[in-house]
Amino acid sequence: GNSVTQMEGPVTLSEEAFLTINCTYTATGYPSLFWYVQYPGEGLQLLLKATKADDKGSNKGFEATYRKETTSFHLEKGSVQVSDSAVYFCALRTTQGAQKLVFGQGTRLTINP
Amino acid sequence: GAVVSQHPSWVICKSGTSVKIECRSLDFQATTMFWYRQFPKQSLMLMATSNEGSKATYEQGVEKDKFLINHASLTLSTLTVTSAHPEDSSFYICSARDLLAGVVTQYFGPGTRLLVL
Numbered sequence: 010g011n012s013v014t015q016m017e018g019p020v021t022l023s024e025e026a027f028l029t030i031n032c033t034y035t036a037t038g039y040p041s042l043f044w045y046v047q048y049p050g051e052g053l054q055l056l057l058k059a060t061k062a063d064d065k066g067s068n069k070g071f072e073a074t075y076r077k078e079t080t081s082f083h084l085e086k087g088s089v090q091v092s093d094s095a096v097y098f099c100a101l102r103t104t105q106g107a108q109k110l111v112f113g114q115g116t117r118l119t120i121n122p
Numbered sequence: 123g124a125v126v127s128q129h130p131s132w133v134i135c136k137s138g139t140s141v142k143i144e145c146r147s148l149d150f151q152a153t154t155m156f157w158y159r160q161f162p163k164q165s166l167m168l169m170a171t172s173n174e175g176s177k178a179t180y181e182q183g184v185e186k187d188k189f190l191i192n193h194a195s196l197t198l199s200t201l202t203v204t205s206a207h208p209e210d211s212s213f214y215i216c217s218a219r220d221l222l223a224g225v226v227t228q229y230f231g232p233g234t235r236l237l238v239l
Contacts (some may be wrong), residue, residue: 013165021154044232050232051232052126052128052215052229052230052231052232052233053166053215053217053226053230054230055227098165098166109156109168109171110134110156110168110217110228111167111168112165112166113161114164114165115163115165
């Protein structure tokens with residue numbers, strides 16, 4: 010079946026540190042991959058996505074590359090800010106059938122000034 | 123951007139009572155809405171998919187008579203937890219799918235925290 014495994018949190022970094030949150034997936038076919046972010050008290054928001062192998066999604070300084078050979082979609086940011094503190098979810102969506110989103114368990118990120 | 127609202131944001135109820143949670147798409151029409159459940163420090167688990175005007179499709183292991191879903195219009199879906207028990211305490215999140223110019227985008231509500239005493 011389809012599944013997503015994320016790096017366990019919580020992750021605590023200092024401001025301006027480099028961030029990596031690992032995400033690997035198992036899927037039949039060629040899914041689309043997503044990173045969602047959930048700020049305190051808010052709903053999940055789409056952060057970035059990639060729909061095919063070698064695509065790079067980017068937004069707000071975050072990047073993730075769809076790596077088919079390693080079935081990974083790691084999230085990176087070169088210099089984090091306090092405002093990046095949130096919970097991050099990796100997800101996949103199959104391109105066939107019901108096209109449901111399958112989420113990883115989420116990684117709580119805290120950035121200290 | 124598109125916004126999905128949920129009401130109430132949190133609710134406390136006695137065991138055996140029923141609780142209704144509303145999910146609205148505020149500036150777009152959603153032919154498909156989803157209901158998720160999230161346990162502490164765990165992932166979002168899809169409970170059911172609802173399409174406007176038709177019966178919801180429930181995921182394996184989700185009791186349809188326990189979690190009643192009504193997608194009455196293109197902007198409103200409701201989840202009713204019937205005869206709630208403490209094990210139903212959880213964080214419930216709805217999501218609405220927008221299809222614009224062939225691009226599928228899924229927007230999420232802020233969630234409803236349910237505590238059953």
